[in-house]
Amino acid sequence: MTEPAKDRAKTGTTARQLAYLAPILVFVVMSGYFLWGLDPGRNPRELPSVMIDKPAPEFTAGPLAGIAVPGLATADLRTGQVSLVNVFASWCIPCRAEHPLLMDLARREEVSIFGLNYKNKPEEARAWLEELGNPYTRIGTDENGRIGIDWGVTGVPETFVIDGSGHIRYRHWGPIDKDALERTILPLIEELRG
Amino acid sequence: MRPGLAAILIGLLAFAFASAPAGAVNPDEILDDPVLEERARDLSAGLRCLVCQNQSIDSSNAELARDLRLLVRERLVKGDSDDEIRAYVVARYGDFVLLRPPLKPETYFLWFGPVLILALGALGVAFYLRRRPAAAVGGPKPLDQGERARLARLLDDKDGSAPKS
Known part of the structure; x- marks a missing residue:
């Protein structure tokens, strides 16, 4: 095997290994969102205020x-x-x-x-x-x-x-x-x- | 159809159609100017009720929704444009109040995410389909002599009994 061919084979395997990791990565990211969504301390009705750091309205x-x-x-x-x-x-x-x-x-x-x-x-x-x-x-x-x-x-x-x-x-x-x-x-x- | 039954059906249909578009707008809220009222209805349909959160203020019976409906109408009468009114409400409640999220850098992923995921999927399918013919290029191995002979025997075997070999 010539040198460049060997290199190509090597990058080929790394790419394939990374491809195998992709589903795990997707799983981890999704689990993160699920955990956030299931957090009992989170109130989905509570909206962040857009008034923060703004002057209090004139009234x-x-x-x-x-x-x-x-x-x-x-x-x-x-x-x-x-x-x-x-x-x-x-x-x-x-x-x-x-x-x-x-x-x-x-x-x-x-x-x-x-x-x-x-x-x-x-x-x-x-x-x-x-x-x-x-x-x-x-x-x-x-x-x-x-x-x-x-x-x-x-x-x-x-x-x-x-x-x-x-x-x-x-x-x-x-x-x-x-x-x-x-x-x-x-x-x-x-x-x-x- | 008996006339009584027809009357009931017509009554039910009339009820269904009459009640559908009424929403939560009370008669005392409706503006005299039908053009402004139409704009108010359109605007209200696009503004989220912050109490129910999955209803527009046009269809929500919440107190706050009514207050916002009145506010929208008040500003329309004052001559505000639709965009000005939307900006007024967004300044107080944030983009969440808009049932149709605006297109801006923070929402690019929301708007283009599905297209991106579709493109990734298409890419994956394309790779898969491109790789598969390579394996299939040789096709199935041609039968060797022994196999061909056996196949011929099986095809000739008209009485359906099991082959001997």
């Missing part, structure tokens, strides 16, 4: 009638302080689940918590806050859900972390739980403050 939400808490506007988010904007409603059951955590956070006074009362009758929102306590230092009302749309809200509750310059840094979809608060939200607040 002015009037105060909740009959309660001594001021309303909420974009300017309130640009005070140089990190803040949370929590979209809530009295008719929203998961809001009730996350409420004690917000109360707890409010008591610690580490971060200002603002509420956006989404499509709620004022008297019902008031009754809800009277029953469960008010963690918010400002509450804006969004009667027709238009402000919610500007924030890209798809459901209640949602919670946004806003940095001092009024940019949205994080959005938590669904009720906040202890895990999300301690592992994600609080460290992020700490980081934004630093």
